[in-house]
Every structure is written in structure tokens, then in C-alpha cells.
Amino acid sequence: MKYREIKRCGNIKVSEIALGCEGFIGKSREEYISMTDKAFELGINFIDMYTSDPEFRSNFGAAIKGRRDRIVLQGHIGSAWENGQYLRTRNVEKVKIAFEDQLKRLGTDYIDIGMIHYVDGMEDFERIFGGKFIEYCSTLKQKGIIRALGMSSHNPIVALKAVETGLIDVLMFSVNAAYDMQPPSENVDDLFESENYKNGFVNADPDRTKLYEYCAGKGIAIDVMKAFGGGDMLSAELSPFGVAFNEYQCIEYCLTRPAVVSVMAGCHSAKEMEKLAGYYAASKADKDYSAVLSKMDKFKFHGNCMYCGHCAPCTAGINIADVNKYLNLSLAQGNVPETVADHYRIMEHHAGECIECGRCEKNCPFDVEIINKMKKAKEIFGY
Ligand code: SF4
Numbered sequence: 001m002k003y004r005e006i007k008r009c010g011n012i013k014v015s016e017i018a019l020g021c022e023g024f025i026g027k028s029r030e031e032y033i034s035m036t037d038k039a040f041e042l043g044i045n046f047i048d049m050y051t052s053d054p055e056f057r058s059n060f061g062a063a064i065k066g067r068r069d070r071i072v073l074q075g076h077i078g079s080a081w082e083n084g085q086y087l088r089t090r091n092v093e094k095v096k097i098a099f100e101d102q103l104k105r106l107g108t109d110y111i112d113i114g115m116i117h118y119v120d121g122m123e124d125f126e127r128i129f130g131g132k133f134i135e136y137c138s139t140l141k142q143k144g145i146i147r148a149l150g151m152s153s154h155n156p157i158v159a160l161k162a163v164e165t166g167l168i169d170v171l172m173f174s175v176n177a178a179y180d181m182q183p184p185s186e187n188v189d190d191l192f193e194s195e196n197y198k199n200g201f202v203n204a205d206p207d208r209t210k211l212y213e214y215c216a217g218k219g220i221a222i223d224v225m226k227a228f229g230g231g232d233m234l235s236a237e238l239s240p241f242g243v244a245f246n247e248y249q250c251i252e253y254c255l256t257r258p259a260v261v262s263v264m265a266g267c268h269s270a271k272e273m274e275k276l277a278g279y280y281a282a283s284k285a286d287k288d289y290s291a292v293l294s295k296m297d298k299f300k301f302h303g304n305c306m307y308c309g310h311c312a313p314c315t316a317g318i319n320i321a322d323v324n325k326y327l328n329l330s331l332a333q334g335n336v337p338e339t340v341a342d343h344y345r346i347m348e349h350h351a352g353e354c355i356e357c358g359r360c361e362k363n364c365p366f367d368v369e370i371i372n373k374m375k376k377a378k379e380i381f382g383y
């Protein structure tokens with residue numbers, strides 16, 4: 001397992017492959033414990049708990065008893081339980097009761113990431129950030145009851161508004177190659193609506209690209225939901241591309257987006273966890289999402305770097321995908337953010353070392369003009 005850092009809040013280290021909680025629902029307490037054992041054995045140390053189901057909270061609390069410090073908990077604020085059912089609420093009294101119930105049932109006095117639950121609409125955003133809800137979240141953070149504040153969303157415009165407030169440390173966002181083609185909507189169901197894909201794909205949606213780059217520039221971590229599009233990406237019939245991706249291609253795609261720290265996967269068994277952890281032993285070909293994307297007639301990422309790494313090895317040893325990532329981040333910000341400058345500085349080889357041999361351009365499936373990118377990077381970073 002590999003780990004990445006959530007930097008804004010005391011460098012919380014999270015596993016690249018993490019868990020959603022849906023796979024636990026309906027299981028016995030013994031199964032909760034054995035699945036948690038398996039997660040730890042595989043090095044998975046991070047879980048999202050969007051559900052307010054009291055059974056989940058009590059059983060998971062039992063599963064982490066005595067080992068709370070080994071797990072990073074992402075618990076939601078605004079996900080409540082009423083009349084035996086899940087309820088998304090902005091009523092601060094209900095929010096408080098649900099959050100306190102979460103702490104109690106989990107047997108802990110803190111949640112690592114307090115995640116404002118599911119904000120897709122602009123009105124909802126304004127209600128939350130303009131009133132008592134955000135005050136409650138800030139108080140939780142001041143008191144150390146949450147270490148970091150997050151927000152979950154499927155809408156890049158709303159998500160960008162939220163991260164621009166400066167209050168958000170972690171964004172939980174739906175990311176996969178298909179969603180990245182879709183314009184923003186307040187309705188999450190639009191993301192896989194076949195009608196929206198009928199004209200083919202031209203490029204990544206600029207609002208999504210802007211969001212990822214903004215987060216990377218500000219050190220805001222993204223953890224990913226819907227990496228497999230609820231399973232649709234894994235099926236040739238259901239995927240809007242008409243081609244099935246495998247799990248490793250989906251994970252690789254997400255982990256190579258700027259700012260992403262983890263992919264939260266809803267594993268239903270120890271076997272499914274083992275399969276996902278097999279990502280690290282999988283061959284390059286098995287992880288290669290570009291092989292799927294670049295061959296599709298209706299899909300054109302022409303000229304845009306997809307950070308797939310196909311151009312490697314560079315004759316001069318430059319990590320071209322990373323240079324392109326830092327270059328795009330800086331161009332998007334209109335300057336070179338300090339963190340990006342630092343990442344660039346510690347690279348072993350820099351864009352200025354490019355000898356213009358052209359080898360990389362022959363290998364790029366997306367026709368990126370790499371030599372020009374290296375020149376631009378040299379101009380911007382100075383070496
Ligand atoms: S330049 Fe091309 S091959 Fe290299 S990472 Fe970008 S898209 Fe992939």
C-alpha cells in the first residue's frame with residue numbers, strides 16, 4: 001500500500017486505496033471485525049462513513065475498538081437518521097444530534113475529517129456557508145473534534161465555490177474518466193445520462209479541470225467517490241464509452257489527477273479488498289487507461305496531457321507527466337504556487353534538460369506537443 005498526505009491539517013497520512021462504507025451495510029458484527037482486520041492487513045487505513053445508519057456506526061465502532069489510532073475516519077456532518085431512514089439535513093439541531101451519535105457509537109471523541117455532506121446545489125451551498133451550519137463545523141474544528149473540514153459534492157462549480165472559501169481542507173468528489181467529460185449539474189444522475197454522451201467527447205470539462213488544479217495549488221486533498229461510476233465503468237454495456245475499464249485502470253486514472261490522495265471503494269468482502277490492493281502488483285498494461293481512451297473514435301483528448309505516463313522513459317530522465325501537471329497547475333493559477341514550485345524543485349530532472357529528441361512525442365497517445373510543453377515549463381519555472 002502507498003500513502004499520501006492531507007497536508008493542511010497536520011499531515012494526516014491516508015492509504016491511496018481506501019474504503020467506502022456501503023460494503024459493510026447489512027453484515028454481522030463478526031464480519032465487520034474480519035473485514036476491518038483484512039483492511040489493516042492490506043495497509044488500508046482510511047474509510048468514508050457517509051451513512052448515518054446506527055447499526056453501521058455501532059458495529060464499526062466495535063471493529064475499531066482498541067485500534068482507533070490506526071484508522072483515519074471521514075465522518076459526515078449533515079447525514080442524519082430519522083424514522084429508521086437516512087436523512088440529509090441542514091437543520092443544525094438535527095445535524096448536531098447525528099454527529100454526536102456518530103462519535104458515541106464509534107467510541108471515539110474525534111473524527112479526522114468532518115465532511116459536510118453532499119452539497120450539489122448552489123442554494124444549498126449558500127445556506128450552509130452563510131449560516132449556522134458552517135459555524136457549527138468551525139466550532140467542531142476549533143475544539144479539535146474534527147481535525148480537518150471537508151465537503152462532498154458531485155458538482156464542480158459548487159465544489160469550487162466551497163474550496164475558494166478557504167475553509168475546506170478535503171474535498172470528496174466524484175471522479176472517473178466519464179464524469180470528467182460532463183458539464184456541471186445539480187443533479188448527480190445527469191453524470192451517466194446516455195443522452196449527454198451522444199455527441200461524443202471532446203475534452204475534459206474545463207470546470208472539473210479547474211477544480212482539480214485549484215485544489216492542488218492550495219494543498220486541498222481530494223478523495224474520490226464513484227471511481228467505478230457505481231460499477232458502470234466496468235461494464236461495456238453500461239459505460240458511456242461502450243468499452244469496459246477494469247478496476248485498476250479506474251484507480252490509476254483517479255490517482256493521476258491533480259490533488260487526489262485516495263480512492264474510496266465500496267468493497268463488500270475481504271476478497272474485493274484484496275483484488276483492489278492487487279493494483280500495486282498489476283502490470284502497467286493492466287492499469288493503462290489511456291489505451292482505452294485513446295482508441296475510441298468519439299473520444300478526443302487531442303493535445304491535452306492525461307498524465308498517463310506513456311511518454312516515459314524520457315531520454316533526459318524527465319518525468320514528463322509530472323512536469324505537465326505542475327505546468328498546468330501554474331498556468332491555471334496565473335502564477336507558480338509555492339507548493340508547486342517546491343514539487344518541481346525536488347524533481348530529479350527538469351524541463352530545461354530536454355534535448356528535443358522527440359522520442360516522447362512518438363509514444364504519446366494523446367498527441368501532446370511535449371517539446372513545446374518542456375520549453376514552456378522551463379520559461380515558467382526558470383530551469
Ligand atoms: S504527455 Fe502524453 S504520454 Fe505523456 S503523460 Fe501526457 S498524455 Fe501521457
Ligand code: SF4
Nearest residue numbers: 314354355357358360
Ligand atoms: S524530447 Fe525532451 S522530454 Fe521528450 S524524450 Fe526527448 S528529452 Fe525527454
